[in-house]
Amino acid sequence: MSISSHAPTSAPGGLWKEVPVPPLRTLPWPVVARSQHLAAGERFPPHAHDWNQVVFATEGVLQVTARNARHVITPQQALWVPTGMVHHTGAVSAAAFRNLYVADDPALGMPDHCAVLDVTPLLRELIVELGQVRAEDDADYYAHLCALVTTQLRRQRQHVRHLPWPQEARLQRWCQALHDQPADARSAEEWASVLGASPRTLARHFERETGMSLRTWRTRLRLLRAIEWLAQGRSPTTIAHELGYASASAFNYMFRVEMGMSPLQWRRSRQPA
Incomplete structure (x- = not known):
């Protein structure tokens, strides 16, 4: 299904300004962090990944559309988006976007559907730290952070609070x-x-x-x-x-x-x- 044609969303001013999805063909590590600031009304076009995604912002409000549903994400929450699911994310208000790409692993123990996660202060700091560390500078430390993040993801309280479309x-x-x-x-x-x-x-x-x-x-x-x-x-x-x-x-x-x-x-x- 095309999310853009079947579930349009409204930006704060009525129109979204689309920004490009950063190119990434493979995951060099089990978890890869990506940080970006989004202005209010900016969004990524509909797309899918060959890996899981954790949509999170340390500041601001995000709206995510995926599989005939809309999710509103505020700080202290994140959205788990499983591998291959078409989705798009927009900033309802200016947002400090902190995204995780998570490789598939049977040991992950995460759902095969979108789920809102309550983000604990510990997970928040791990996400921020992962985004600041250069893996090539300290591979052992980075690998340890990846393991901590995936362990913490399983420990977050999950709930489904979305708007079917x-x-x-x-x-x-x-x-x-x-x-x-x-x-x-x-x-x-x-x-x-x-x-x-x-x-x-x-x-x-x-x-x-x-x-x-x-x-x-x-x-x-x-x-x-x-x-x-x-x-x-x-x-x-x-x-x-x-x-x-x-x-x-x-x-x-x-x-x-x-x-x-x-x-x-x-x-x-x-x-x-």
């Missing part, structure tokens, strides 16, 4: 409109009229392609957009309004149910010690 054109149009304007209050019946389908048919196709009801999907959408905007420094009150909630307390309740803490508590938990 349909492939059918009308459903894509609907989802993109809701993504761009999450406060849109039009009912499924009103959208059915706009899209030229009966409400029942639309709902059935939506659940078949996303595995979720529209209500559940919109809650997930609002949660991920809230995470993006909280990481950018917007206030919970402003976010509640932009997501279409009647009050800040209603938004706070949704966020607490989904994340186990209030929006402000979540933001504080993501700030460096």
Whole structure:
């Protein structure tokens, strides 16, 4: 599937500026680190690797699209992307991109699907250190770092928190409109009229392609957009309004149910010690 044609994404200003994927034909080590700064709205075009990838940023917010799903990644999180999966990564806000390429190994013990990883302070420092060490200067130390990183990857808590994206054109149009304007209050019946389908048919196709009801999907959408905007420094009150909630307390309740803490508590938990 072509991610670019089936699951377009919106940059902060409405348009993405694509930057080239750095060429790399082989992995000289089990783990290779690559660092790059991305400006807000910059993204890599859809591509795949012959190895696994850990998408991570020490600063900023990343949006990754892979296999009909969108993932929002903030610092203290990373996305595991298995070998061969077409994906593209963009910076929602200016990001210090810290990427790992990880060679396939049966002993890795990592999933064959995308998974969000909680990045511990130890793993974060190992990633940063790996990116600063020249393997040719100290091969033994670099090899030791590679082993520590792969061991730590297995120890990170994994969870699947993504936004499924349909492939059918009308459903894509609907989802993109809701993504761009999450406060849109039009009912499924009103959208059915706009899209030229009966409400029942639309709902059935939506659940078949996303595995979720529209209500559940919109809650997930609002949660991920809230995470993006909280990481950018917007206030919970402003976010509640932009997501279409009647009050800040209603938004706070949704966020607490989904994340186990209030929006402000979540933001504080993501700030460096």
